[in-house]
Amino acid sequence: MRNLVIVCSAAVLLAGCVTLPPNAFVVSQEQLARRQIETRRYDGIKEENLLIASSNVLQDMGFSLDNSETKLGLLSASKQRDATHGGEIAAAIIIALLGGGATPISKDQTIRVALVVRPVQATVDNTPVDGHFVRVTFQRIVRRTDNSTYAETLNEKELYEGFFEKLSKSVFLEAQKI
Amino acid sequence: MSKSILLGCTSLTLLLAGCNATMNQRVLDTGDESQLQKRSYQTRVFDTSDKEKVMRGVISTLQDLSFVIERADMMLGTVSGTKFQNQLAIRMTVSVRPKGSNQMVVRANGQLNIKPIEDPKAYQDFYSSLEKSLFLTAQLGE
Numbered sequence: 427m428r429n430l431v432i433v434c435s436a437a438v439l440l441a442g443c444v445t446l447p448p449n450a451f452v453v454s455q456e457q458l459a460r461r462q463i464e465t466r467r468y469d470g471i472k473e474e475n476l477l478i479a480s481s482n483v484l485q486d487m488g489f490s491l492d493n494s495e496t497k498l499g500l501l502s503a504s505k506q507r508d509a510t511h512g513g514e515i516a517a518a519i520i521i522a523l524l525g526g527g528a529t530p531i532s533k534d535q536t537i538r539v540a541l542v543v544r545p546v547q548a549t550v551d552n553t554p555v556d557g558h559f560v561r562v563t564f565q566r567i568v569r570r571t572d573n574s575t576y577a578e579t580l581n582e583k584e585l586y587e588g589f590f591e592k593l594s595k596s597v598f599l600e601a602q603k604i
Numbered sequence: 605m606s607k608s609i610l611l612g613c614t615s616l617t618l619l620l621a622g623c624n625a626t627m628n629q630r631v632l633d634t635g636d637e638s639q640l641q642k643r644s645y646q647t648r649v650f651d652t653s654d655k656e657k658v659m660r661g662v663i664s665t666l667q668d669l670s671f672v673i674e675r676a677d678m679m680l681g682t683v684s685g686t687k688f689q690n691q692l693a694i695r696m697t698v699s700v701r702p703k704g705s706n707q708m709v710v711r712a713n714g715q716l717n718i719k720p721i722e723d724p725k726a727y728q729d730f731y732s733s734l735e736k737s738l739f740l741t742a743q744l745g746e
Binding site for chain 1: 656670671676678693726732
């Protein structure tokens with residue numbers, strides 16, 4: 427029985443027929459919570475100026491712009507950075523010392539960001555609210571020393587807080603035209 | 605025990621054979637389904653003339669689903685994005701185009717790692733998420 431399981435799993439792996447996770451296209455509660463973390467609202471600034479302020483922040487962070495569609499409020503950018511990690515190197519050395527051979531460790535990474543500005547769909551006393559939401563998402567694709575890669579969405583709350591702190595400053599500067 | 609190994613080997617061969625396709629088939633993506641079948645489950649019609657609203661809705665739906673938007677083009681009506689989930693890469697392209705003067709046709713197609721997404725349920729789920737974002741009902745058929 428065990429052999430059968432091994433053979434079957436090997437067959438599945440070899441054939442490379444991966445299946446879509448169920449509910450990959452259903453918005454979960456967890457994803458709605460992520461929306462809160464990834465979104466901030468800015469009032470009293472035009473969409474155009476908000477996009478300019480955002481692109482300036484991305485530039486401050488060393489990103490280069492890959493694509494933009496200002497009519498839809500989209501900016502996408504990326505940067506390549508070092509991905510070596512002390513803990514991982516230490517673990518690889520320990521494994522090597524124990525005779526486990528060379529373990530591939532993270533070498534470099536491409537960090538990608540998408541930023542979308544959309545108007546707040548609300549009215550107060552029949553006049554549209556002059557506000558916009560900015561939603562930002564970060565991903566990274568890490569390359570290991572054996573050239574294999576893995577990709578992930580960056581989820582740390584602190585990262586998004588840090589980003590919006592920078593953006594708020596930039597929005598202020600843009601509003602003051604400094 | 606040898607019987608189970610034989611069974612395993614047979615399923616391995618079948619799986620490998622099942623995932624094999626010629627070069628031309630891979631480029632043209634002519635699978636078991638006809639072009640029309642594929643279009644029918646990948647497409648929905650919405651009663652609105654506002655292309656920008658539908659496109660912004662598509663972008664926020666994809667973002668809600670944890671996609672990172674890579675590109676968008678208002679004129680072509682296309683939006684593309686990728687999401688990474690459990691070591692899998694899901695890539696989607698959605699296009700929006702007007703139909704007549706008061707409808708918008710939305711078409712989505714996706715790929716999972718190196719395979720096209722051909723499960724109609726996936727598209728159904730995507731459109732029901734989009735419906736909620738647009739406050740409009742997705743209709744079948746072109």
